[in-house]
Amino acid sequence: MSNGGPVSDLVAFQQTGLVPVASYARTSEDFRQRDGHGVRHQLRINERTAQQRGCRVVATYTDNGRSATRPGVTRPGFDRLIADLARGCTAVGQEIRGVVCVADDRLYRRPEDLARFYAALTAQEGRVYLDPRGARDPYSKDGLLQAVRALEAAVTETQVRSQRIVNWHWARAVEGVPHSGPRPFGWQEDRITLHPYEAALVQQAISDRIGGKAARAIARDWCDLGVTGTRGGRPNAQTVTQIMTAPRVCGYRANRGLLLLVPETREPVSGQWKPIVTPEQWRAVCATFSPGSLYLHRGSGTPRLTEGKPKPRSLGSGLLRCGTERPDGTECRGAMCTQKGRSKRSPYVYTCRACGRCSISGPLADEALERLLLSDAPVHASPSNSVRRRWTAGEMGLDEKRGIIRSVLDCCVVRPGVKGDPSWDHTRVQPVWRCAAQAEAAAG
Structure with missing residues (x-):
């Protein structure tokens, strides 16, 4: 082995044999085709990059449809890569002397992941890091600065993209455009025309709830009728509550947990879809629940109205x-x-x-x-x-x-x-x- 560092080590390996490297690929989402084509394409690019740099891929690690930005999201492929890098070989004993990836942000978009990756990568001498632009020395100051700059760029991109998405949803909301995402229960696929059977169920449920019927009993009735949600799930008390208390049932448009108001009149923004009940009926059914159960408190993308985290109610919570x-x-x-x-x-x-x-x-x-x-x-x-x-x-x-x-x-x-x-x-x-x-x- 050469003493000139990882890049000269790479040259030395090229003279005697191919450098064994691990290939990593990740996509943030795969909800359209659901066939893993994104990670397959990245792995092919990694193979080409490795061959061009005198390396050979001995192990592949993938995380399909896994975000690297949101906290709490597990990435099994990344975790296995970290463990194998720290050990110096795969689970079957194949030596690993580097990593190839299409871009830094596939590996890390959070500081803690960058720290984990570089600690594992540099756990032994002579490691290399490859991407389509070339080989990087992970032990040098320039190599680390390049990684930090890539992290800063990824964080900035995430913030800009997040704000762009927020603005896009708000602009659609103030125009009364229906919610994006899965079809809401009670409407057809166009999200404007009422679903005759589901809308009748929601209307009857709101009337029954105002009359004193429990949400659990309503959910049980729906289950007995063979009703399922728009994504195939069985109704329960919480989902029924969310359906009944969503502002959309009376034609109102909300965004991020707040009713949108027309600036001139201060009246709620009306959506372009057909309502199931009147605003008076919606307010009446909402009044039968505690504030913490309402759609405006628990709905998708809604910030919690309570201050701070709920206190643990059991001895072992968090331990x-x-x-x-x-x-x-x-x-x-x-x-x-x-x-x-x-x-x-x-x-x-x-x-x-x-x-x-x-x-x-x-x-x-x-x-x-x-x-x-x-x-x-x-x-x-x-x-x-x-x-x-x-x-x-x-x-x-x-x-x-x-x-x-x-x-x-x-x-x-x-x-x-x-x-x-x-x-x-x-x-x-x-x-x-x-x-x-x-x-x-x-x-x-």
């Missing part, structure tokens, strides 16, 4: 991580969120929001957390006698309990259960204790 093993041997470690359960024994459950393959009974997990703290904690994390007494006597609130647990635990990893086994296994919840110094700092 549990998924321990499901991925195909590459790594753990998922996705955050587990609280969902409604289906039994009296487990009225709520914790489910991994990343992979969805791991769930655990909420009461079981919370009971396991209490056991860990009160019975199995190491010396530096063991609570004082006064804390134990107040905890067991029920003198502590949920916030104080969570604060104590967070001061001694980084998180808890939940191992997947055994399908068909109804027994409660507390050992599924495995703690990751803070060290003594961390615990003291957190407690202080």
Whole structure:
């Protein structure tokens, strides 16, 4: 190997053999053809780029229809690439000495992803990064600055595009143009003409609700009739509530959670579609729900009307991580969120929001957390006698309990259960204790 850096290493490899590189491709959306043609095209370009630079693609990683801008979106292909780069080889042992991609913004559009990628790429000496413009030295100052400039350009482009989309939707809204997106329940595909059967259902539902009928009962009636939503889902109380309280049912146009008003008259903007009920009926049905249930609070693209995040209602909220093993041997470690359960024994459950393959009974997990703290904690994390007494006597609130647990635990990893086994296994919840110094700092 040459000592002149990755680019000279590339030349040396070209003299003795082809440099093994990983190929990565990503598209933000694939809702039209749904055939993955975008990532296939990128992979072909990557193959050509690798051949032109004396490299060969030994592994491919793709994320089809995955945004790299929105937080919380998982990219399994990118995560596998990072793990393999850090290890230096694929899961089957094939060496990787670089990455090829059509553009930087396919890999990262957020600072944290840039940091992850460069840390993994430069974990070993002699790595290269290729794109159609040529080879880049990821270890040099110029290579890093080029990556940062690409990130800044991607962030700026995202902001400009986002504002352009917002302005486009607003301009359409003030003209009364129907909403884009899936066909709204109650209208034909043109979003203007009423659907005779669905519109009659919505009209009757609004009348029944004003008369005192529960949204759950209305949803059950629709299910009995075999009614499905415009995307094939079965109606439930929440979807029925959204349909009944959407301003469109009385012909009003809203945008981003607000009714649009005509500047001269301050009257609501009327849409170009045919309404199902009168504005008076719409206001009457909205008055039967709490503000937090209304379409203007919960509808698509609507900012929440409440201030701040809702307080956790369970002991393990935000503390549990998924321990499901991925195909590459790594753990998922996705955050587990609280969902409604289906039994009296487990009225709520914790489910991994990343992979969805791991769930655990909420009461079981919370009971396991209490056991860990009160019975199995190491010396530096063991609570004082006064804390134990107040905890067991029920003198502590949920916030104080969570604060104590967070001061001694980084998180808890939940191992997947055994399908068909109804027994409660507390050992599924495995703690990751803070060290003594961390615990003291957190407690202080």
